[in-house]
Amino acid sequence: AVIFNPSFPYRFTHMLLASGLTAAFLVAGLSAYRWRRGERSDELRKTLRTAVTVAALLIPIQIFVGDLHGLNTLQYQPAKIAAIEAVWQDERSAPLLLFALPDESSRSNRAAVAIPGGASLILTHRLDGEVRGLDSFPNAQPPAAPVFFAFRTMLGIGVLMLTVAWWARWQLWRRDTLSPMALSALLAMTFSGWLAVLAGWYVSEIGRQPWLVQGLLRSSDAASAVPAPMIAISLGLYLALYAALLLAYVWVLFHMARKAQGAARGDDHAPSQPIPHGWEA
Numbered sequence: 001a002v003i004f005n006p007s008f009p010y011r012f013t014h015m016l017l018a019s020g021l022t023a024a025f026l027v028a029g030l031s032a033y034r035w036r037r038g039e040r041s042d043e044l045r046k047t048l049r050t051a052v053t054v055a056a057l058l059i060p061i062q063i064f065v066g067d068l069h070g071l072n073t074l075q076y077q078p079a080k081i082a083a084i085e086a087v088w089q090d091e092r093s094a095p096l097l098l099f100a101l102p103d104e105s106s107r108s109n110r111a112a113v114a115i116p117g118g119a120s121l122i123l124t125h126r127l128d129g130e131v132r133g134l135d136s137f138p139n140a141q142p143p144a145a146p147v148f149f150a151f152r153t154m155l156g157i158g159v160l161m162l163t164v165a166w167w168a169r170w171q172l173w174r175r176d177t178l179s180p181m182a183l184s185a186l187l188a189m190t191f192s193g194w195l196a197v198l199a200g201w202y203v204s205e206i207g208r209q210p211w212l213v214q215g216l217l218r219s220s221d222a223a224s225a226v227p228a229p230m231i232a233i234s235l236g237l238y239l240a241l242y243a244a245l246l247l248a249y250v251w252v253l254f255h256m257a258r259k260a261q262g263a264a265r266g267d268d269h270a271p272s273q274p275i276p277h278g279w280e281a
Contacts, residue, residue: 005214006076010069011204017062018200021161022193024055028168029190030257032183037258049172052186055165063158067122074123077214079137080207083147085119089133094119099152102144107135142209150202157196164189 028051034044074081081087086102086109087094096118100109120129134141164185171178178186212219 007069007072010065010072013065014062014069014200015197017058017065018193018197020058021055021062022197024051024058024165025161025186025189025193026191026253027051028055028186029188030253032178032186033190033254034257035178036180036183036187048178048186052165052168052172055161056169059158059162059165063162066158070123074131077208078132079134079141080147080203081123082132082134082137083142083144083207084151084203085123085131086144086148087119087131087133089135090130091133092120092128092130093117094123094129094131096122097148100148102148104144140210142207147203147207150199150206154196154199154203157192157199160189161192161196 028048031044031048031051035048070081085094086097086100088107088109093116095112095114095116097109098113098115100112100114102109117127119131121127123129123131134144164182168178168182168186171182208214210218210220212222
């Protein structure tokens with residue numbers, strides 16, 4: 001039940017695609033970084049082209065799988081979907097909230113910017129489809145605001161990934177070049193995969209509350225009787241360790257990129273082929 005459950009094939013595929021996109025944007029971003037610092041080699045050009053192509057191919061597949069995952073979640077974890085969409089009462093033709101400030105106390109959304117019927121269309125594939133609200137789960141509903149904003153963070157990054165990847169691939173197809181602006185966009189998206197995955201796991205883990213295992217085990221029933229100071233100390237150590245590992249990882253990535261750039265300059269000061277117009281940094 002913990003692993004082989006109804007959401008497993010969707011979640012597993014979703015994460016595999018997310019891993020591929022994370023790697024593709026990392027490689028594309030570091031390649032753009034090296035290009036902007038002056039490296040001009042056939043190997044770098046091929047690496048950048050491959051990374052952009054992989055990203056452009058994977059992102060629409062990820063969006064399609066994400067839609068299937070959402071339909072599965074609507075069936076088996078409707079409270080999570082209600083929190084994602086900040087729907088408080090059962091509603092037909094539920095609007096898609098582009099932005100809002102979910103208010104738990106008043107059970108309403110402030111400053112809402114919405115597309116009428118959008119949530120029902122996406123979740124049920126019908127404009128008049130019914131979306132269950134959080135009030136339908138009085139004893140088993142997650143906090144709305146964190147799930148609402150985490151999902152939109154993930155979705156927003158996904159839209160940026162699609163835009164940047166297709167824009168860059170279109171430039172390569174039309175002119176076999178990347179403009180300085182496209183290189184800057186790829187560089188800015190270097191770590192976008194990690195941010196999207198982190199936001200997605202916030203949606204997954206906070207959105208399933210109060211359940212540890214959906215419908216079987218509540219988080220409160222699985223908590224151990226450990227004093228709060230011990231939990232704070234262990235959590236602090238974990239955070240410090242992972243922060244150090246992250247900093248070391250980022251440093252190694254850029255160190256290797258600079259080292260590869262230096263090696264390319266030392267072994268081959270000029271590319272074996274003319275540099276296409278527009279690739280100049």
